[in-house]
Each structure stands twice: as C-alpha cells, then as structure tokens.
Amino acid sequence: EAGVAQSPRYKIIEKRQSVAFWCNPISGHATLYWYQQILGQGPKLLIQFQNNGVVDDSQLPKDRFSAERLKGVDSTLKIQPAKLEDSAVYLCASSSRQGNGTEAFFGQGTRLTVV
Amino acid sequence: DAKTTQPPSMDCAEGRAANLPCNHSTISGNEYVYWYRQIHSQGPQYIIHGLKNNETNEMASLIITEDRKSSTLILPHATLRDTAVYYCIVRVASSILTGGGNKLTFGTGTQLKVEL
Numbered sequence: 001e002a003g004v005a006q007s008p009r010y011k012i013i014e015k016r017q018s019v020a021f022w023c024n025p026i027s028g029h030a031t032l033y034w035y036q037q038i039l040g041q042g043p044k045l046l047i048q049f050q051n052n053g054v055v056d057d058s059q060l061p062k063d064r065f066s067a068e069r070l071k072g073v074d075s076t077l078k079i080q081p082a083k084l085e086d087s088a089v090y091l092c093a094s095s096s097r098q099g100n101g102t103e104a105f106f107g108q109g110t111r112l113t114v115v
Numbered sequence: 116d117a118k119t120t121q122p123p124s125m126d127c128a129e130g131r132a133a134n135l136p137c138n139h140s141t142i143s144g145n146e147y148v149y150w151y152r153q154i155h156s157q158g159p160q161y162i163i164h165g166l167k168n169n170e171t172n173e174m175a176s177l178i179i180t181e182d183r184k185s186s187t188l189i190l191p192h193a194t195l196r197d198t199a200v201y202y203c204i205v206r207v208a209s210s211i212l213t214g215g216g217n218k219l220t221f222g223t224g225t226q227l228k229v230e231l
Contacts, residue, residue, distance in 0.1 A: 004158070033218070040223070041221075041223060042200075042202060042221025042222050042223055042224055043159065043219075043221045044221070045218045045219070045220070048218055056218060091158050091159070093158070093159075103161035103164075104159075104161065104219060105161070106157075106158025106159050106160070107158050108156070108157055108158055109157075109158055
C-alpha cells in the first residue's frame with residue numbers, strides 16, 4: 001500500500017512569513033496526526049484528527065499554527081507568522097482506528113528552516 | 116502516559132544481537148509498551164508493542180519483565196541498516212468511547228550504531 005505522502009520535503013522561509021504543509025494519509029485511515037520534531041529531540045504531537053474532527057490540539061500554538069482536514073482525508077498545517085524557533089521537521093502520520101494495537105505510519109516529513 | 120528512560124547511545128557489531136533497554140518504572144496496568152525507530156531523515160517506523168507477555172515479529176523481540184517496570188528490545192542479527200534512533204514509549208489504552216488520542220509521546224530515544 002502507498003505510504004503517507006507529505007509535501008514539500010524542504011522549505012526555507014524568512015521569519016514572519018507564512019508557510020503551509022500538506023499531508024495525504026494512507027487510504028482509509030481515519031486518524032491523522034501532525035508532529036513537530038526539533039533537531040535532537042523526539043517528535044512532539046501538535047494535533048490529532050479523527051476523520052475531520054479534532055481529537056487533541058492541546059500542544060498546538062494556536063496563535064500562529066492552524067490545521068484542517070476538511071473532507072476527512074488530506075490535511076494542511078499552516079504557520080503564520082513563522083518564528084525562528086519553528087525550524088523543525090514536521091511529520092504527518094496516520095492510523096486506521098483508535099484503540100490499542102494500532103500502529104501509526106509516518107511520512108518522511110517536511111524540513112522547515114526559518115531564517 | 117508513563118515516562119521512560121533509555122540510554123542515549125549504544126554500539127553493536129553487525130551480525131550480533133542488539134539489546135536495547137528501557138525503564139518504565141511508573142507504568143500503569145493499562146499501559147502498553149511500544150517501540151519505534153527513526154532512521155536518519157525518515158519518519159518513525161513502528162517495530163513492536165506488548166502489554167505483559169513477550170512478543171516477537173519479523174523485525175524484533177520484546178521482552179517485558181514480570182513487574183513490567185522495564186523491557187528490552189532485541190534485534191537478533193543487527194545489520195548496518197538497523198542504525199537508527201530507537202524510541203520506547205508507554206501508552207495508555209484508548210478507545211472511541213473515551214475519545215482517547217492514541218498519541219505517541221516520544222522521548223529522546225537511544226541512538227543505536229551498528230558497525231562492521
């Protein structure tokens with residue numbers, strides 16, 4: 001089966017600019033996650049969707065970050081305006097259902113550099 | 116979710132077994148132990164998970180102590196391609212009824228380096 005697709009792979013922007021990342025999960029996967037991974041650290045969950053509803057966005061900096069999953073399939077994550085500390089890899093993951101024993105499949109990520 | 120403790124780095128000779136320890140002394144009865152790995156410039160990859168019993172699949176074996184306060188991931192014949200950061204994660208069972216997230220809380224993991 002095709003994996004989780006993300007684009008772009010790399011993005012360089014200046015601080016205060018805006019940027020958007022796109023994710024296409026594995027077909028049929030209802031749950032979609034966005035993680036932020038700062039260099040040298042493990043990934044940190046930003047937001048989780050179940051179909052097109054938000055399950056957990058407690059660690060999403062809502063003053064500058066937003067995410068949507070309008071039709072319960074693709075998702076976009078936006079940062080506006082970007083700060084230097086937003087430089088990180090943004091990972092999208094999906095899983096087929098809630099409950100235990102459900103592994104999450106990750107995309108390759110988008111590496112964002114804010115200068 | 117319970118916190119885990121892993122050594123920051125380990126080395127292993129190619130062809131040998133790699134044994135990666137994880138301490139999770141505050142684990143609760145309904146928390147599972149999951150292992151993921153992240154090869155450089157890629158997203159994390161699921162390896163294995165378990166609750167009480169030892170588990171084995173085509174990638175690895177998971178040994179959980181009887182008191183469940185620690186576990187060991189075993190790669191029986193490590194290859195150069197197993198060089199990666201390995202994350203041990205404990206996660207509470209969730210369900211649609213509880214609205215639980217299934218989220219994975221990553222620590223800093225163990226950097227495993229497999230050498231010739």
